[in-house]
Amino acid sequence: MTMPALNLSPAKANRSLPSRHLADLDLAQRREAVAELGEPAFRANQLSHHYFARRETDVSAMTDLPAASRERLAEALFPRLLTSVHQAECDDGTTRKTLWRLHDGSLVESVLMGYPQRATVCVSSQAGCGMACPFCATGQAGLTRNMSTAEIVEQVVSAARLSDEAGLGRLSHVVFMGMGEPLANYSRLVAALRRITSPAPEGLGLSARHITVSTVGLVPAIRRLTEEDLSVTLAVSLHAPDDELRDELVPINNRWKVAEVLDSAWHYAKRTGRRVSIEYAMIRDVNDQPWRADLLGRLLKGKLAHVNLIPLNPTPGSRWDASPKDVEREFVARLRAVGVPTTVRDTRGREIDGACGQLAATQRSDDPQGGTEELAHAPRGESRKVAL
Numbered sequence: 001m002t003m004p005a006l007n008l009s010p011a012k013a014n015r016s017l018p019s020r021h022l023a024d025l026d027l028a029q030r031r032e033a034v035a036e037l038g039e040p041a042f043r044a045n046q047l048s049h050h051y052f053a054r055r056e057t058d059v060s061a062m063t064d065l066p067a068a069s070r071e072r073l074a075e076a077l078f079p080r081l082l083t084s085v086h087q088a089e090c091d092d093g094t095t096r097k098t099l100w101r102l103h104d105g106s107l108v109e110s111v112l113m114g115y116p117q118r119a120t121v122c123v124s125s126q127a128g129c130g131m132a133c134p135f136c137a138t139g140q141a142g143l144t145r146n147m148s149t150a151e152i153v154e155q156v157v158s159a160a161r162l163s164d165e166a167g168l169g170r171l172s173h174v175v176f177m178g179m180g181e182p183l184a185n186y187s188r189l190v191a192a193l194r195r196i197t198s199p200a201p202e203g204l205g206l207s208a209r210h211i212t213v214s215t216v217g218l219v220p221a222i223r224r225l226t227e228e229d230l231s232v233t234l235a236v237s238l239h240a241p242d243d244e245l246r247d248e249l250v251p252i253n254n255r256w257k258v259a260e261v262l263d264s265a266w267h268y269a270k271r272t273g274r275r276v277s278i279e280y281a282m283i284r285d286v287n288d289q290p291w292r293a294d295l296l297g298r299l300l301k302g303k304l305a306h307v308n309l310i311p312l313n314p315t316p317g318s319r320w321d322a323s324p325k326d327v328e329r330e331f332v333a334r335l336r337a338v339g340v341p342t343t344v345r346d347t348r349g350r351e352i353d354g355a356c357g358q359l360a361a362t363q364r365s366d367d368p369q370g371g372t373e374e375l376a377h378a379p380r381g382e383s384r385k386v387a388l
């Protein structure tokens, strides 16, 4: 099989980042920034309150600021980061997907999902992805660039506002399972996690226990995250329990093998006390055999782990297809038989191209101005990545 090359180059990944935004800065840096603009330090608190507590991004609406300062502050700290170019909804309006255009024309997606007891947003951390998983449209097109901290945070702020407006309740959960490999954009991811979890006015004040960061298994970054004292949930996209198949399905496995990835995950679980989520896309006749369920069970037995099986989102023309339901049930039964908690992820948003990269792929095929065009030709059939 010919696969796109892995892209781990920081030089390429960091090109075309947007101008500095308030959400790129911690509170001390915000005070310095407003002081440089000749404003009193308390202005940083006012701006932070508007942005993080009131979810206000329009400086002209921050009426407690002197009119003479607003334009200067808007220019220096509130560059336009995200422009909504397409919105779609399904599940009676409880699933809402937004396609965003970034300042350089890159396209990313976020999905808001309302549940009876919570509202969750799935956000992107990179435009495109350099991990080259062959069953994923995003991976086929490669990495465009890392997203800035503020671009990541603004997806959450926008979702919080939308959740309120749409009557879906207060945004409570964030999952980093949209476009990109979050740990490949490490420093910006961690800064975004701090903004999301710090209490207002420093940040949005969401509970770290309600944040999930997924990774294909960048072992050194998992080890670094373990030391951050953040206690977010780690989700490992395993997709195969054996190196032979995982080398193909998740090419980064050629660098860090299953045993190393799981070792770092168990270390994370031990340090944080947080159960690791093992993500496993069920792909017909590829990784869904009973013996692979048994092997996975042996690897996970007795560990602080939970398996999330993801029915692959089948797309016309793709050679990757979802496992039949009876095969899926057998897989679940074998894992549960050895005491490994296992659930099958729901299939929210399928009728709006809910899987990662799909809406961007659709948009690009409709609109040649919409960014790198190759996504339109990417094989579809990528994993469902958005709901918990």
Ligand code: SF4
Binding pocket: 129, 130, 131, 132, 133, 136, 137, 138, 139, 140, 178, 179, 180, 181, 216, 356, 383
């Ligand atoms: S499945 Fe995830 S990590 Fe793999 S290429 Fe797609 S977006 Fe990247």
